[in-house]
Amino acid sequence: MIRPTVRLTLLSGLALALAGALPAAAQEASTAEQTIDVMNTLWGRHPGLRANHAKGVVVEGSFTPTKEAAAISKASLFAGPAVPVTARFSDATGLPFIEDGAAKANPHGMSLKFKLADGGEMDVVVNALKYFPVATGEEFRDLLKAVAQSGPDAAKPTPVERFVAAHPAAGTAGATAKTPSSLGRQIYNGVNAFVFVDKEGRRQPFRYRFVPEAGEDLLAADAAARQERDYLMQEIAARVSKEPVRFKVLAQLAEAGDPIDDATKPWPDTRRTVDLGTLALTKAVPDSREAEKALLFMPNALTDGIEVSNDPLIDARVQAYAVSFGRRQQ
Numbered sequence: 001m002i003r004p005t006v007r008l009t010l011l012s013g014l015a016l017a018l019a020g021a022l023p024a025a026a027q028e029a030s031t032a033e034q035t036i037d038v039m040n041t042l043w044g045r046h047p048g049l050r051a052n053h054a055k056g057v058v059v060e061g062s063f064t065p066t067k068e069a070a071a072i073s074k075a076s077l078f079a080g081p082a083v084p085v086t087a088r089f090s091d092a093t094g095l096p097f098i099e100d101g102a103a104k105a106n107p108h109g110m111s112l113k114f115k116l117a118d119g120g121e122m123d124v125v126v127n128a129l130k131y132f133p134v135a136t137g138e139e140f141r142d143l144l145k146a147v148a149q150s151g152p153d154a155a156k157p158t159p160v161e162r163f164v165a166a167h168p169a170a171g172t173a174g175a176t177a178k179t180p181s182s183l184g185r186q187i188y189n190g191v192n193a194f195v196f197v198d199k200e201g202r203r204q205p206f207r208y209r210f211v212p213e214a215g216e217d218l219l220a221a222d223a224a225a226r227q228e229r230d231y232l233m234q235e236i237a238a239r240v241s242k243e244p245v246r247f248k249v250l251a252q253l254a255e256a257g258d259p260i261d262d263a264t265k266p267w268p269d270t271r272r273t274v275d276l277g278t279l280a281l282t283k284a285v286p287d288s289r290e291a292e293k294a295l296l297f298m299p300n301a302l303t304d305g306i307e308v309s310n311d312p313l314i315d316a317r318v319q320a321y322a323v324s325f326g327r328r329q330q
């Protein structure tokens with residue numbers, strides 16, 4: 001028979017051994033969970049809504065590819081005729097009632113779900129920033145934490161001032177996205193690099209760029225602040241119902257030596273761009289609130305012929321979007 005003290009020692013030994021075998025993520029919250037926690041601290045937790053880009057509107061349309069697209073990637077998206085697309089435009093932050101014209105509603109986002117001819121789906125999630133404030137998921141969590149700790153009573157230099165001093169792009173990226181007169185008159189950027197693979201297996205890193213055919217039209221800060229609370233969401237729904245809202249879908253191609261794994265570093269404007277096709281948004285959905293609940297756009301939901309690059313931000317986003325989606329289902 002085992003004496004009680006020995007049994008206790010055996011049990012605690014087993015507990016210690018088990019703890020050692022557990023992955024780190026099981027012992028403490030993952031970076032993605034910590035990121036969503038800070039977002040919930042900054043903007044509140046709103047049942048059923050996204051932790052970030054909470055306010056949005058869903059519309060529908062189609063994408064028609066060019067021949068150039070089919071030459072650079074074997075993706076079925078580029079091989080055939082037009083495919084249906086579901087799009088969601090959004091304001092930044094997890095604030096569901098944010099004023100569309102508020103400075104912190106920038107960068108506005110555009111998320112796309114392409115319904116492929118083979119029955120599959122592919123997602124593209126872009127925003128109006130020209131480059132991202134940080135290069136990794138851990139840095140993004142730390143930036144949000146620093147913002148949360150930099151209230152009016154924070155000692156100088158505040159945590160966010162210290163963060164920006166150590167991460168220069170965090171101080172400049174925000175200013176690259178301005179408030180538009182319409183969500184259909186803003187340029188949206190992929191920010192992260194993805195990789196085209198053609199029929200011969202050749203690989204070409206690229207970044208998406210969506211350019212409105214009507215031209216970009218940005219408002220001065222004071223004009224933006226004077227707009228009605230929901231002017232962007234209402235305007236885009238009305239605009240697509242009246243006339244197609246078209247975007248040229250471009251891919252900016254990396255040259256040898258361009259940083260593929262760092263979203264804080266835009267490539268020179270002189271890099272070649274390929275015209276991939278036209279996105280035409282033509283219909284508002286009857287109940288956008290219901291439609292957006294069921295939608296999850298994932299930066300790594302791709303199709304054969306388009307792959308993720310080694311940009312670490314892509315996986316950080318995938319993890320965070322999954323945590324946010326899980327919480328909005330609760």
Ligand code: HEM
Pocket residue numbers: 035036049050051052053056088089090108109110111125126127132136137140189190191192295296297313316317320321324325328
């Ligand atoms: C580490 C970096 C990032 C983190 C942690 C992050 C986090 C999030 C989270 C949690 C959501 C809500 C997802 C959901 O509930 O479905 C979201 C939505 C979104 N994010 Fe990010 N994000 C990051 C980077 C980016 C970048 C680089 C872009 C664009 C280039 C972007 C564009 C968007 C857009 C457009 C949405 C709205 C998605 C929708 O319409 O459903 N994000 N983000």
